[in-house]
Amino acid sequence: MTMAHGDQGGAQALAGPEKLFERAQAQCCATGRTLTALRREVLAAFADGARPLKAYEIVERLSTPIRRVSPISVYRCLDFLIELGIVHRLDTHNAFVVCDHDHARDETLVFMICQCCGDVDEAVLPGVTRSLAATVEAHGFRSRGHSIELQGECEDCRIATSLAGRGG
Numbered sequence: 426m427t428m429a430h431g432d433q434g435g436a437q438a439l440a441g442p443e444k445l446f447e448r449a450q451a452q453c454c455a456t457g458r459t460l461t462a463l464r465r466e467v468l469a470a471f472a473d474g475a476r477p478l479k480a481y482e483i484v485e486r487l488s489t490p491i492r493r494v495s496p497i498s499v500y501r502c503l504d505f506l507i508e509l510g511i512v513h514r515l516d517t518h519n520a521f522v523v524c525d526h527d528h529a530r531d532e533t534l535v536f537m538i539c540q541c542c543g544d545v546d547e548a549v550l551p552g553v554t555r556s557l558a559a560t561v562e563a564h565g566f567r568s569r570g571h572s573i574e575l576q577g578e579c580e581d582c583r584i585a586t587s588l589a590g591r592g593g
Contacts, residue, residue, distance in 0.1 A: 481496060515538065535574075
């Protein structure tokens with residue numbers, strides 16, 4: 426998953442798995458929760474891959490011939506990491522991506538999912554957040570979160586396709 430945000434809507438990019446673990450630990454300390462060994466293992470499953478992961482892929486990555494990790498345990502860990510804002514769920518893919526930057530819980534996110542390579546880029550949409558807030562308030566609705574998932578081609582794949590079309 427490519428989280429190449431730069432400074433989009435105040436998002437601060439954090440690089441590397443250690444920064445991710447530090448951020449998760451800080452969130453746990455701030456909320457009085459614990460980053461257990463299994464939660465840390467689930468988070469680590471995202472560190473060595475560049476694509477969204479399905480829960481059962483994580484189960485397979487963490488399981489060994491002598492230790493089978495249960496799917497329900499992985500789902501509970503994912504729910505915990507989602508609550509901390511460390512992981513996001515991609516509804517259209519029934520998969521999960523790690524969030525390597527800080528943003529407010531109520532901000533609207535857009536996930537740009539490349540259908541060629543599977544990379545995911547995430548950005549914050551402050552203007553959409555304000556518009557949605559006004560709309561839900563006018564309707565007396567309480568939103569539990571909002572994100573937009575766009576399917577398409579990332580810049581790298583578009584360039585590769587363009588070069589291949591020109592013969593190299």
